[in-house]
Amino acid sequence: DIQMTQSPSSLSASVGDRVIITCRSSQSIKSFLNWYQQKPGQAPKVLIYGASILYRGVPSRFSGSGSGTDFTLTISGLQPEDFATYYCLQTYSNPRTFGQGTKVEMK
Amino acid sequence: QMHLQESGPGLVKPSETLSLTCNFSGDSIDESFWTWLRQSPGKGLEWIGYFYYSGSTNYNVHLKSRVTMSLDTSKNEFSLRLTSVTAADTATYYCARLPKGEWEMLDYWGPGIVVTVSS
Numbered sequence: 001d002i003q004m005t006q007s008p009s010s011l012s013a014s015v016g017d018r019v020i021i022t023c024r025s026s027q028s029i030k031s032f033l034n035w036y037q038q039k040p041g042q043a044p045k046v047l048i049y050g051a052s053i054l055y056r057g058v059p060s061r062f063s064g065s066g067s068g069t070d071f072t073l074t075i076s077g078l079q080p081e082d083f084a085t086y087y088c089l090q091t092y093s094n095p096r097t098f099g100q101g102t103k104v105e106m107k
Numbered sequence: 108q109m110h111l112q113e114s115g116p117g118l119v120k121p122s123e124t125l126s127l128t129c130n131f132s133g134d135s136i137d138e139s140f141w142t143w144l145r146q147s148p149g150k151g152l153e154w155i156g157y158f159y160y161s162g163s164t165n166y167n168v169h170l171k172s173r174v175t176m177s178l179d180t181s182k183n184e185f186s187l188r189l190t191s192v193t194a195a196d197t198a199t200y201y202c203a204r205l206p207k208g209e210w211e212m213l214d215y216w217g218p219g220i221v222v223t224v225s226s
Contacts, residue, residue, distance in 0.1 A: 001169075034212045043201055043219055044152070049212035087152055091211040095167040096154035 002026050002090050006099035012107040019075040021102045023088035028068045032092035035064055035073045038101075039084045047086075048073065078104070109133040111202050111217035119196075119224050125189040129202030129217055132183060136160045140205040141185040142213060143176065145198035153198070155187065157205055192224045 003026040013019050023033065031051040036044035046055045048064035051071055061076045075082055083106055088099040115127035129141070142157040156166035158176040166174045175188040189196060199221050203213040 032211070036213075043203075043216035044213075045216070046212050046214055050210040053210065055212070055214065089152075089154075094165060095169060098152040098154070100151050 001095055002029060002093055002097055004088055004090055004097050004099040006086075006088060006102050008102060009100065010103040010105060012105050013078050014107045015078055015080055017078045019078055019082075019104060021073045021086055021104075023066075023071045023073070023099050025069045025071075025090055025092075029090045029092035031067045032090055033064075033066070033071050034089040034091060035062075036087045036089060037082075037084045038087065044087060075104075109204060109215040111204065111215055113200060113202050113217045113220040115200075115220060115222070117221055117223060119192055119222060120226050121193055121224055122191055125187070125192050125196060125222060125224075127187045127200055127202075127220065127222070128184050129186070130182070130184050131202075131204070134204065136178065136180055136183070138207060140165075140207070141176070141178065142203045142205050143187045144201045144203060144213075145196075146201070146219070147198035150195075150198070155189075158185070194224050196222070197224045198222060 005024045007022050033051045035048040038044040047058050047062050052064045063074045065072050085101045085103045087101050111131045119125045137160045140157040140159050143155040146152045158164040173190045178185045199219040201219045203216040
């Protein structure tokens, strides 16, 4: 299985901050990476696919980059509604595997 | 607007079969791959697999021997069967849509259903 490792596991930030979350895969997954946001009691929602393609309707403050084994999700100007847990998902091979999540909390 | 909703028993006994259904609306059955995932505190988010209306499937290799997915086009429902369950199968189960396209991603999800495996 391809292991996906996110860092940090959690972070504290303030509204307006720039937040960067990283995801590293145990082998190359080219650009087959998604990012999801999940709030308590809700299903995940897709933010980014193909490593850097913003899903329709997702605010432009979210951006993704990377290829191969190293990826980042950047939130430029954190908003109150962005406090949530973020997951990466590789869609390169079976089984698809998620990172363990990064919880973004209010400072 | 796409809508998905999981249903099924919230409690299953060990060694028995877990059966869940996902009712969907707002999409043509042949435009997407229909996906099941689950989430538990211990394992995090786990991909179970997906299938296409033609019968093509892609199951998690670690669950493949216990998983069956199927479709009822007359009811706009797709189903998950997981046999020989143990406490490790306790989780919130989600159905989701994987639209056909160049890139794989899950754009619509059901709200999830909590399933507990216990005697």
